[in-house]
Amino acid sequence: MKTTIDLPEDLLHRAKIVAAQRKTTLKELVLQGLEYATRHEMPDPEVARKERAAKLIAALQARNTEPMKPLKREEIYDR
Numbered sequence: 001m002k003t004t005i006d007l008p009e010d011l012l013h014r015a016k017i018v019a020a021q022r023k024t025t026l027k028e029l030v031l032q033g034l035e036y037a038t039r040h041e042m043p044d045p046e047v048a049r050k051e052r053a054a055k056l057i058a059a060l061q062a063r064n065t066e067p068m069k070p071l072k073r074e075e076i077y078d079r
Contacts, residue, residue, distance in 0.1 A: 015030075
């Protein structure tokens with residue numbers, strides 16, 4: 001079946017280059033992409049965003065957050 005798809009120029013240009021490098025047609029490249037997209041479950045963007053945020057927050061948390069024991073005056077000042 002024939003259909004018309006409006007693609008951004010830069011994407012179409014890159015797709016043509018990839019098709020030429022793989023020695024295939026643009027049609028075959030599009031078919032492969034659609035086959036992949038329809039056979040594999042795509043992650044929910046909101047779930048993926050929340051997972052990335054949780055990883056970032058975990059990476060930014062300090063490791064030395066244990067409360068300090070109170071110091072005595074002798075431990076603070078050298079005499």
